[in-house]
Amino acid sequence: MLRSLLLDRGSLTRRLIALSQGDFRVRLDRLAWGAPFAGEARTLGLRAREAALLREVTLMCRERAAVFARSVIPQRALQGRYRRLRHLGTRPLGELLFTDKHVVRGQTRIFPVRPGDVLYAGALRRAARANSRFWGRTSLFYIGGEPLLVTEIFLSDQD
Numbered sequence: 082m083l084r085s086l087l088l089d090r091g092s093l094t095r096r097l098i099a100l101s102q103g104d105f106r107v108r109l110d111r112l113a114w115g116a117p118f119a120g121e122a123r124t125l126g127l128r129a130r131e132a133a134l135l136r137e138v139t140l141m142c143r144e145r146a147a148v149f150a151r152s153v154i155p156q157r158a159l160q161g162r163y164r165r166l167r168h169l170g171t172r173p174l175g176e177l178l179f180t181d182k183h184v185v186r187g188q189t190r191i192f193p194v195r196p197g198d199v200l201y202a203g204a205l206r207r208a209a210r211a212n213s214r215f216w217g218r219t220s221l222f223y224i225g226g227e228p229l230l231v232t233e234i235f236l237s238d239q240d
Contacts, residue, residue: 087191087218094175101142107171111137117153118199125155125228139207146207149234158227178222187221194234204234
């Protein structure tokens with residue numbers, strides 16, 4: 082199941098809603114302007130310490146934390162009709178990314194998340210049990226030609 086989710090190029094939100102038989106919600110954990118991690122900044126072509134909108138959510142299936150998701154949205158991507166990304170609240174980002182014909186999905190990278198990795202602590206705080214390793218993926222999306230980065234850490238391989 083985990084492999085299928087990691088490799089799927091469609092909407093993770095739709096998959097999780099189906100897997101949880103509709104018992105799905107987004108818990109907003111953090112929404113703030115801040116400096117992305119170094120690797121995120123490089124991927125997005127941001128200058129050192131250039132602020133971006135950081136959004137961290139937990140995707141809940143049947144009231145269990147299933148995915149820790151972190152989105153990094155550069156200010157230049159929040160122009161025009163995409164200003165609404167600042168106000169998603171508990172609405173899934175995927176709702177916009179997979180319904181807007183002007184959004185293009187770029188490369189996706191799959192990786193293990195281990196102790197010492199910058200996202201490990203965030204995943205561990207949300208997981209129902211302590212894991213020694215999680216799997217994640219990062220995906221670049223382009224909205225209006227501007228990149229945004231979505232990282233999803235899968236907290237369980239079962240659902």
